[in-house]
Amino acid sequence: MEMDNKEVLSIKVIIDCPVCSTQNRFLLEDNHDRFACEDCGFCFLDESKNNADIVKDRCLFCGSKTFYYEAPFSLSILGYDSVCYVCGARYKDIKINEPDRRYSEQTYQDMCKTKISLQWQERIKEAQ
Numbered sequence: 001m002e003m004d005n006k007e008v009l010s011i012k013v014i015i016d017c018p019v020c021s022t023q024n025r026f027l028l029e030d031n032h033d034r035f036a037c038e039d040c041g042f043c044f045l046d047e048s049k050n051n052a053d054i055v056k057d058r059c060l061f062c063g064s065k066t067f068y069y070e071a072p073f074s075l076s077i078l079g080y081d082s083v084c085y086v087c088g089a090r091y092k093d094i095k096i097n098e099p100d101r102r103y104s105e106q107t108y109q110d111m112c113k114t115k116i117s118l119q120w121q122e123r124i125k126e127a128q
């Protein structure tokens with residue numbers, strides 16, 4: 001099932017800043033430009049992109065397509081969030097790209113060796 005752009009834009013995403021650890025919350029329909037950390041100003045986006053097109057199958061921030069499901073407080077009645085293995089972005093109440101049913105340490109280790117992960121690490125290093 002395809003999400004339309006309007007659905008995508010109403011998604012909430014929560015991400016801990018990899019530089020200063022501040023938790024940031026964004027609504028994709030807001031015009032955040034590059035989604036800067038409210039504390040240290042780290043830009044979660046490499047460059048301005050079309051939010052709706054990207055989130056349909058990959059993480060807006062790091063570009064990874066690998067996610068796992070997590071229910072807040074482990075209560076599935078609250079719905080499932082798709083969490084990005086690479087940057088930890090949590091997309092509230094949506095399914096992106098068939099996420100793993102739960103966090104897998106093996107998948108996490110594999111993801112750490114990918115180009116996407118290395119590029120993300122590089123951006124964090126540059127910002128420090």
Ligand SMILES: [Zn+2]
Pocket residue numbers: 017018019020021022037038039040041042
């Ligand atoms: Zn920060």
Ligand SMILES: [Zn+2]
Pocket residue numbers: 059060061062063064084085086087088089
């Ligand atoms: Zn990500």
